[in-house]
Amino acid sequence: MEQQTKNLIVGAVETLAQATGIKVVYKANVPKTGNVYPDGFVRIDYKNMHWDFAIQTKVRVTRATVAIEKTQPTLPGHDRILVTEYATPPMADLMRQIGLLFMDTAGNAYINKPPLYIFIKGNKRPENLKPAPIKRLFKPAGLKVVFALLNNPQMVDWPYRQVAAVTDVALGTVDWIFRDLKEMGFLVEMGGRKRKITNPLPLLKRWVEAYPEQLRPKLGIERFKADDPNWWKNVDIADYNACWGGEVAAAKITKQLKPEKVIIYAPEPPGKLIIEKKLRKTATGDIEILKPFWKFDHKLIHLGIAPPLLIYADLMATGDDRNIETAEIIYDNYLAQPDRHDR
Template sequence: MNKENIEHNRTAGNEADILRQAMEALKALAPLEYEAEPVRGLRDQRYDYIVRARVFGKEFAWCVEVKNRLTKAAELQALINKDKTRHPFLLATGYVPPEAAARLHDGGIQFIDTVGNAFVNQPPLLIFVKGNRPEKEEPPVPAARLFKGVGLKIAYLLLCRPELVDRPYRDLAEMTDVALGTVNGTLTELVQKGFILDMGKKGKKLLGRKTLFERWIAAYPDYLKPKLLLGRFRGDGDWWKDIQMDPALAQWGGEVAAAKLTGYLKPGTVTLYADKNRLADLVIANRLKKDPQGNVEILERFWPPGNGFGEGETVHPILIYADLAAIGEQRTMETARMIYEQHLDRYFGQD
């Protein structure tokens, strides 16, 4: 499929235009010719196009994932996907800021964007360009209502326990402490967007869990997590290391939870999810001091304690992954990749 076909591939929509512009920007850096073929309908698909290129008499191919906008969640997904494609992985997007370009380069993730930034390590090509900026900053794309507020609580419940999709709305409202109308609106939107299949008397089924997960991860840091903050504190040294947290009181999230699951990360921040009415007990028991700049964040737990939402003293791997993605540092990205591969890849592979 040549580049003219890319432009007229209606099913690809804006993705096709981004890929065309990014490849043309790459052509300005190197004398290559290319053909692109869309990839559709593959189970566990990790890319959108196969691009075959020729340069200096050498032929090679990329598996290309196209993102309209680059988020930390998208960076992390690229880190997970880069070693799992049949040809070298290439990320194509609208714009890669300098700090993101550095992270992608350090993570070994090849990328191109529409304004001429690129990291290509495909012999005989070795290109690394960062710092080019768009002529005009694009306004942020408004998030769908589903991904803008407390509806994210409902989506999280379903991601952790898909069988809850068949529970009465009132039960879901009680489990998340949100209004019944919010539950109704969220479930209706999930149906409209194809994430829930309503089979009538046969009940409902959650579909596209991996896509829903990726959308949820991208929205959580901006639209839900800030609303959950109960306070910031500071503790003495590595106070968390020797504590066996009572799950009825709180559960570890973020870096501490990741360190406990993988034994890999040295936490820089401490994240706890607790019931609001037990905040004082938690602070006193662990001798925490109120500090707006402290490295201990305590957030309100927005799910009912019990099976399916995290085992023991740590929250569910989905939420650990989201916390790490929100930090977006190289060390947390690598640990998040480990969490995904050890705890989530098989889970979403069941779709």
């Protein structure tokens, strides 16, 4: 285990113990069981009772992080607890809402194991704790390339110039992205100019966590609102040089969701559609037009639907229970690979 991870856990455990007066003990030595690899255990003693929690560490927590952690397995007989540097009040509320136990180094925590109940939020980030820097691989340019590679694994063997052309990323930038992939354990050189993406599942999760904060905000074009909530149902979006994302895309391919928000990926606002469906431009609209950032074909393109990985990310970024449930269906149907030991 990296010293940084150990320090994070120890800091959170000590702060929680001080804040509550409850005995909290960190156990570092953890046997690996099956496909589940916790970062340790924490034992909490309260009123002649005790609980052992399997630890999962995350330096930063976003809505997508919370959604992903909600779906992860744990060791039989153990609840999971997320340990992070700092949980903002909105993140603390979200984790409590969906039932994800957590604690941070500021003393914020949610633990609900009756008769033990702890919910602390609003403690400020420690002054000596600076936000963890974002790895450049998970900044906008890196995210574009990683997205292309996850959707087209054969692209990893392409010349950098060809990758740059498909992803709209500068040639020199593609070079350091591939170097970062290698340094972070996501790529290996096979010899004979062959390469292979390794650890695709952790890479996919990291992409899903980073996309909503790093790349998505740069894609927004305009927002609209419709008087008819079902306006989208009989629209062939491909006729407007666009495709569905988010909840509408998920509803169309799973039949499991009633969309409340609409995401359309289009190079520019589809004027003809806006006029035909009487969409009104407004900053608070629930119809969002985002600019596509990919140029490759994929399995749902003929249906006018965005790549499954992007739909999954859009849903997980909401942190909404119903969307997380549907995202899991999309993951199992379109993203899981037989040779992966998933979730």
